[in-house]
Amino acid sequence: MIITLKHGTSDQQMNEFIDSWKQKGFGVHVSKGENLTILGLLGDTSSLDTEMVSANPFVDTVQRVSAPYKMASRTFHPENSVIKVGNTSFGNGEIPVIAGPCSVETEEQVISIAKDVKAAGAKLLRGGAFKPRTSPYSFQGLGEKGLQFLVSAKKETGLPIVTELMDIRQLKYFDDVDVIQIGARNMQNFDLLKEMGKTGKPILLKRGMAATVKELLMSAEYIMASGNENVILCERGVRTFDNYTRNCLDVSIVPYLHKVSHLPIIIDPSHACGQRWMVPELAKAAVACNTDGLIIEVHNNPEKALCDGEQSLHPTEFAQLMKVLPQIAAINGRNV
């Protein structure tokens, strides 16, 4: 249930009102905008009578939220959430590009790629140190050492780092990580999501390969309800009946999420199509569609990459793409 307070309600009146709900066992989320204060009641509100709630002198409007996600809903929080990372932000009209290898392989590799993607205009560096691989015999990532190499690249270039966490026991290595990625395979690992709620770091939450948009939002809700509202959603393609691409990029998610949620949504064209030659076109489509950011795999020697080489752009291809994106972004009045 969403309660909008009347203009002029004092902080004391608001706090007393909030306390009265808490005493009844509800959680209350407060969203204080410039002109409006919106309270979201969390819990089972089905037995509440909206007329009774409206009768309160401080209440302007009362609205039931039919969506099962509340904190992630735009009704709850009409303005875009802006998630600041380093010198850039997701959700405020910029289109930050996250780029880097699928996996961290050596210190030289990640530093070299970091320098190249930074020179091309990337705002964040990606790189996996803990890798979710389909086969237990495939390269699983360098683990803690990989994170140290990422941190070296951050020190060299100043680029904030984004890397995947698969298990809460890995969190102790993540102090210098700027954005924690929860990958497609863990999108519904609810205990992990609750732990992410306690970290306070921005979380990049990737859509599961067979997850509905509602399920993605419910997973975001887990993180938010556990105390962390810094969630960036990521579309990375879903499985369909067809397999001419690795996954099927669902660009419609961008306008849809902009309508129903205030959280930023970014696109990963690399894992969506799985083929290098197609990545630039999909990245352009995502920008045309008003994405709030991109995450793109770049490798300095894709043929020899230990993971996802076939979908990784060479730094020169990435630089070329980065020259074109601002022209497309300009159509929507945005910057890359």
Ligand code: PEP
């Ligand atoms: C990745 O970003 O390297 C990755 C494994 O992505 P996803 O979880 O989308 O498959």
Ligand code: MN
């Ligand atoms: Mn990958």
